[in-house]
Amino acid sequence: MAVDRLSDDDIKARLPGLPEWSLRDGVLYRAFRFSDFSEAFGFMARVALEAERLDHHPEWQNVYNQVQISLTTHDAGGISDRDFELAQRIDALLP
Amino acid sequence: MAVDRLSDDDIKARLPGLPEWSLRDGVLYRAFRFSDFSEAFGFMARVALEAERLDHHPEWQNVYNQVQISLTTHDAGGISDRDFELAQRIDALLP
Numbered sequence: 001m002a003v004d005r006l007s008d009d010d011i012k013a014r015l016p017g018l019p020e021w022s023l024r025d026g027v028l029y030r031a032f033r034f035s036d037f038s039e040a041f042g043f044m045a046r047v048a049l050e051a052e053r054l055d056h057h058p059e060w061q062n063v064y065n066q067v068q069i070s071l072t073t074h075d076a077g078g079i080s081d082r083d084f085e086l087a088q089r090i091d092a093l094l095p
Numbered sequence: 096m097a098v099d100r101l102s103d104d105d106i107k108a109r110l111p112g113l114p115e116w117s118l119r120d121g122v123l124y125r126a127f128r129f130s131d132f133s134e135a136f137g138f139m140a141r142v143a144l145e146a147e148r149l150d151h152h153p154e155w156q157n158v159y160n161q162v163q164i165s166l167t168t169h170d171a172g173g174i175s176d177r178d179f180e181l182a183q184r185i186d187a188l189l190p
Contacts, residue, residue: 037143037146037147037152038147041140041143041147044139045136045140048132048136051132052132052133052136057132057158057159058157059156059157059158060156060157061154061155061156061157062153062154062155062156063152063154064152
């Protein structure tokens with residue numbers, strides 16, 4: 001399924017809807033901090049299920065209680081609707 | 096529990112026992128490639144359980160079917176026995 005890259009104006013218009021996310025090196029980025037590894041990885045497992053359901057996957061890294069997620073759509077050459085959709089679903093997982 | 100940093104000589108002596116791992120910027124590093132995200136994250140879940148069991152956690156990143164793991168022991172200021180132990184357990188998870 002082809003996905004369109006969002007324009008810079010589109011992205012700026014939609015970013016306020018995700019106040020914890022920022023544009024960083026052309027990707028949608030958010031850092032998370034949990035109480036420990038168990039909580040961080042539990043969150044990652046839930047993100048993984050959402051990603052698989054959407055067939056859209058994050059670039060992410062984890063060190064102990066910290067998780068950093070970068071969202072971009074390689075097929076679109078930039079940020080697309082799917083990145084905003086996944087970001088919203090990720091946020092919805094948080095308490 | 097205090098953990099000693101291994102000397103450079105110790106590390107060099109033990110690296111041949113982990114032929115897929117290399118020293119990279121002072122950490123024990125290995126990259127993995129799987130068939131898809133599901134397989135990659137399934138592997139990560141198993142690594143997470145080993146890490147929790149050892150109470151020693153990786154620095155790692157994932158993009159779709161690729162996983163990169165860096166092992167170091169912050170409390171020791173370098174690579175310790177625990178990194179080699181976790182690396183061995185990670186390798187043992189692979190087919």
